[in-house]
Amino acid sequence: MSGDSVVAPKLAAPIVQLIDVRKTFGAVPVLNGISFDVAKGEVVCIIGPSGSGKSTLIRCINALLPVTSGTIRVADIEVGDPRLDKLALRRKVGMVFQQYNLFPHRTALQNVMMAPLHVLKQDRIEVEARARALLAKVQLAGKEDTYPGELSGGQQQRVAIARSLAMRPEVMLFDEVTAALDPETVKEVLVTIHELADEGMTCLLVTHEMGFAREVADHIYFTDKGVIVEHGPPQEFFTAARDERTRRFLSQVL
Amino acid sequence: MPRLSRSVPPVLCAILIVYAGSAHALGPPTPASALEIVIKWAPLLLGGFAFNILISLLAMALGTLAGFGLGLLLISEQVLARRAAWSVMQFFRNAPWLVLLFFAMFLIPFRITVMGVTIPLPDWVKAVIGFALPVMANVAEILRGAVASIPSTQWEAAESLALSRRQTVWLVILPQCFKRMLPSWMNLYALITMATVQASIVGVSEMLTITAQVHAAEGGRTDLFAPLYGFALLCFFLYCYPIDYMTARLERRFNVR
Numbered sequence: 001m002s003g004d005s006v007v008a009p010k011l012a013a014p015i016v017q018l019i020d021v022r023k024t025f026g027a028v029p030v031l032n033g034i035s036f037d038v039a040k041g042e043v044v045c046i047i048g049p050s051g052s053g054k055s056t057l058i059r060c061i062n063a064l065l066p067v068t069s070g071t072i073r074v075a076d077i078e079v080g081d082p083r084l085d086k087l088a089l090r091r092k093v094g095m096v097f098q099q100y101n102l103f104p105h106r107t108a109l110q111n112v113m114m115a116p117l118h119v120l121k122q123d124r125i126e127v128e129a130r131a132r133a134l135l136a137k138v139q140l141a142g143k144e145d146t147y148p149g150e151l152s153g154g155q156q157q158r159v160a161i162a163r164s165l166a167m168r169p170e171v172m173l174f175d176e177v178t179a180a181l182d183p184e185t186v187k188e189v190l191v192t193i194h195e196l197a198d199e200g201m202t203c204l205l206v207t208h209e210m211g212f213a214r215e216v217a218d219h220i221y222f223t224d225k226g227v228i229v230e231h232g233p234p235q236e237f238f239t240a241a242r243d244e245r246t247r248r249f250l251s252q253v254l
Numbered sequence: 255m256p257r258l259s260r261s262v263p264p265v266l267c268a269i270l271i272v273y274a275g276s277a278h279a280l281g282p283p284t285p286a287s288a289l290e291i292v293i294k295w296a297p298l299l300l301g302g303f304a305f306n307i308l309i310s311l312l313a314m315a316l317g318t319l320a321g322f323g324l325g326l327l328l329i330s331e332q333v334l335a336r337r338a339a340w341s342v343m344q345f346f347r348n349a350p351w352l353v354l355l356f357f358a359m360f361l362i363p364f365r366i367t368v369m370g371v372t373i374p375l376p377d378w379v380k381a382v383i384g385f386a387l388p389v390m391a392n393v394a395e396i397l398r399g400a401v402a403s404i405p406s407t408q409w410e411a412a413e414s415l416a417l418s419r420r421q422t423v424w425l426v427i428l429p430q431c432f433k434r435m436l437p438s439w440m441n442l443y444a445l446i447t448m449a450t451v452q453a454s455i456v457g458v459s460e461m462l463t464i465t466a467q468v469h470a471a472e473g474g475r476t477d478l479f480a481p482l483y484g485f486a487l488l489c490f491f492l493y494c495y496p497i498d499y500m501t502a503r504l505e506r507r508f509n510v511r
């Protein structure tokens with residue numbers, strides 16, 4: 001397999017595994033052979049310039065987009081399998097979007113309750129109790145009956161995180177979840193993600209918050225033009241980047 | 255702005271009444287005044303009008319139900335179902351309502367027998383079906399448009415929560431569509447109500463038919479033409495204007511949000 005050079009050695013069996021993933025939109029190549037592993041409980045940050053394919057990559061992992069070639073495995077589910085049970089995959093993978101994407105016609109509590117109630121068919125009373133607990137966990141106790149339109153961006157994003165967590169996912173994907181927020185509210189969302197990471201949730205996050213990546217990540221991948229240019233633990237990555245492209249990018253964002 | 259438009263109907267009423275009065279004043283000497291004649295026949299005329307409303311309500315209910323089903327087919331994942339629904343929708347949306355009414359009149363039998371029970375289908379029932387056809391096509395298109403106006407990110411969010419397609423449509427997409435559909439749907443209702451007078455052409459005893467009969471019964475006096483038909487005009491106006499007004503208000507309210 002190609003891309004061997006960028007596969008990070010892992011001790012435990014990986015919960016997410018990408019092998020030579022390629023994706024083209026029509027004739028436009030966006031991912032050109034991405035390979036990496038994420039171990040259970042690991043926090044991985046993906047950084048890179050705009051248009052380098054970070055969102056595309058993350059969308060391929062929960063099958064919102066089909067890959068063109070290569071293998072993605074999530075908790076023993078073969079994502080590229082034509083007979084893939086997408087719903088089974090998505091029960092294990094939570095996703096939080098840049099634009100929150102809450103359901104505007106439902107209250108915060110109803111947003112959090114919807115999937116466990118209708119997808120997992122759990123008991124309503126239990127689901128509600130857990131949804132309330134999750135909202136309290138993301139510091140939104142008291143906002144249960146508020147509609148998304150009446151919440152700030154930071155609050156909406158935390159509801160979105162609680163909504164994903166309600167499915168008890170094994171992996172959480174975050175795609176630039178603070179990019180649409182005011183600088184003051186970015187922190188409250190990052191604190192929430194940090195807590196999650198500390199609790200041992202496996203997280204894959206695309207972010208432009210270098211300080212946060214450095215603080216929270218176990219491993220950082222730098223992508224450009226659909227390939228992983230460089231990767232390593234944060235200390236090494238931020239202080240001793242070897243590749244010219246990485247250094248140029250870091251000098252712009254740091 | 256709302257204040258101004260609210261004062262429009264009374265002004266128009268006054269104009270109509272003055273016009274009716276003046277038409278009478280200009281006419282030859284008559285045994286009974288136009289107003290007296292309108293009042294005398296008002297119960298019958300209003301009965302006809304109630305029939306128009308009944309036809310419009312039933313056509314709207316039936317058409318909305320069918321249109322909703324057709325609209326769901328329009329957004330189906332099955333290519334064949336989608337194409338078929340699209341053809342049906344286009345056909346009935348682009349046919350003149352009167353032609354559809356004629357078809358309903360002459361193609362639907364005057365009675366049907368279902369499991370030994372004979373159900374008569376009087377002309378007005380056929381008219382309801384005739385009007386329900388364009389309602390169906392328009393409601394389907396309104397639904398399709400509303401669904402298309404929901405950002406694709408809502409679909410993605412629902413999908414990423416492992417909701418099935420059916421759950422996504424019923425729990426996430428459609429509830430957001432109803433509000434968006436309401437103004438167009440109400441507008442369609444006002445149009446259908448006004449179109450129900452076309453049923454007079456195929457012999458249904460609705461208000462216009464009765465107005466013509468009353469006119470004939472009063473000897474077809476030319477000076478009665480304006481008051482009698484003016485009365486019909488007034489009834490429709492007073493019924494449809496508030497609907498139109500509400501539609502505009504809803505539209506404005508939804509746009510602000």
Ligand SMILES: Nc1ncnc2c1ncn2[C@@H]1O[C@H](COP(=O)(O)OP(=O)(O)OP(=O)(O)O)[C@@H](O)[C@H]1O
Pocket residue numbers: 025028030048049050051052053054055056057176
């Ligand atoms: N559905 C699509 N159809 C065609 N091209 C697409 C599609 N989605 C993304 N692309 C293209 O793929 C490339 C990578 O897009 P992607 O959104 O993955 O980048 P990104 O790294 O997330 O950028 P950003 O930091 O701006 O979010 C871009 O050039 C984009 O134009």
Ligand SMILES: [Mg+2]
Pocket residue numbers: 054055056175176
């Ligand atoms: Mg992106």
